[in-house]
Amino acid sequence: MRFKNQVVVVTGASRGLGQAIAVAFAREGANVAGLARSDLAETGAKAKAAGGEFIAVKADLGQATQTEAAGLIAAILKQTGRIDTLVNNAGIILRAPAVDFPEADWNEVLRTNLSTPFFLCQAVAKWWLTGGREQSPAGARLKIVNIASLLSFQGGILVPAYTASKHGLAGITKALANEWAKERINVNAIAPGYIATENTQALREDTRRNQAIVERIPEGRWGKPEDIAGACVFLASRDADYLNGSVLSVDGGWLGR
Numbered sequence: 001m002r003f004k005n006q007v008v009v010v011t012g013a014s015r016g017l018g019q020a021i022a023v024a025f026a027r028e029g030a031n032v033a034g035l036a037r038s039d040l041a042e043t044g045a046k047a048k049a050a051g052g053e054f055i056a057v058k059a060d061l062g063q064a065t066q067t068e069a070a071g072l073i074a075a076i077l078k079q080t081g082r083i084d085t086l087v088n089n090a091g092i093i094l095r096a097p098a099v100d101f102p103e104a105d106w107n108e109v110l111r112t113n114l115s116t117p118f119f120l121c122q123a124v125a126k127w128w129l130t131g132g133r134e135q136s137p138a139g140a141r142l143k144i145v146n147i148a149s150l151l152s153f154q155g156g157i158l159v160p161a162y163t164a165s166k167h168g169l170a171g172i173t174k175a176l177a178n179e180w181a182k183e184r185i186n187v188n189a190i191a192p193g194y195i196a197t198e199n200t201q202a203l204r205e206d207t208r209r210n211q212a213i214v215e216r217i218p219e220g221r222w223g224k225p226e227d228i229a230g231a232c233v234f235l236a237s238r239d240a241d242y243l244n245g246s247v248l249s250v251d252g253g254w255l256g257r
């Protein structure tokens with residue numbers, strides 16, 4: 001119950017990592033605001049069963065302008081009065097050879113994975129710096145966790161926009177941490193390895209690729225969404241008050257190999 005009375009905003013909470021992250025915070029007593037385009041009822045039910053509260057916010061984060069992102073944060077604040085943690089998890093991956101990569105796909109990936117997370121960081125930090133910090137309990141800190149990727153470090157194949165977006169997300173994690181650490185805002189990221197979600201279903205169903213991936217992971221298995229959720233709760237907790245601008249790889253050892 002470390003997050004009792006705390007408000008945690010999780011984007012992309014309808015399934016996969018975002019759902020596991022929402023439930024993990026709920027288990028710690030948090031009031032979770034989950035964002036996605038599709039139905040959030042399943043996540044809401046799981047979060048409540050875990051002991052937390054849940055607010056569903058329908059939003060398309062693939063088109064959000066700076067003003068719309070600020071509007072989403074304002075709407076959540078109107079209901080909750082405060083935000084303690086923002087988890088930028090929503091993300092998409094679109095594949096095509098680099099020479100043919102369509103402009104529309106490039107823009108959609110960059111908007112969803114990089115621009116909107118930046119605008120949400122901006123909006124929540126602006127609230128914190130213009131009165132939110134003073135309203136929060138003494139010594140409290142605002143925590144931001146961005147869900148990056150192994151492709152924040154590596155190039156990948158057939159996913160140039162995704163790689164650009166995740167390198168960018170790791171970059172702004174450091175840039176924002178540099179500006180905001182002194183304001184009692186911690187900005188960090190998680191680089192998940194290969195995690196079993198809908199996003200990676202096709203890879204797991206491809207016997208040859210699946211075997212190659214599992215053989216390269218020192219842990220010898222795909223990650224579970226809960227593996228990422230635990231790291232996320234840690235980064236948002238007081239135990240991580242002295243972590244700023246770090247990109248924590250949670251990958252069963254993949255990057256160290």
Ligand code: NAP
Pocket residue numbers: 011012013014015016017018035036037038039059060061062063089090091092112147148149150191192193194195196197198199200
């Ligand atoms: P997923 O199962 O496909 O879930 C993606 C989530 O993002 C869904 O809740 C989806 O909600 C939301 N989302 C996507 N586009 C959106 C939009 N335009 N507006 C609002 N919400 C949107 O993916 P996942 O595997 O859990 O991945 C979550 C994050 O982890 C992503 O940032 C991904 O890049 C990163 N990651 C995953 C892996 C992995 O192995 N799975 C590895 C490295 C990094 P709706 O579709 O309902 O809107």
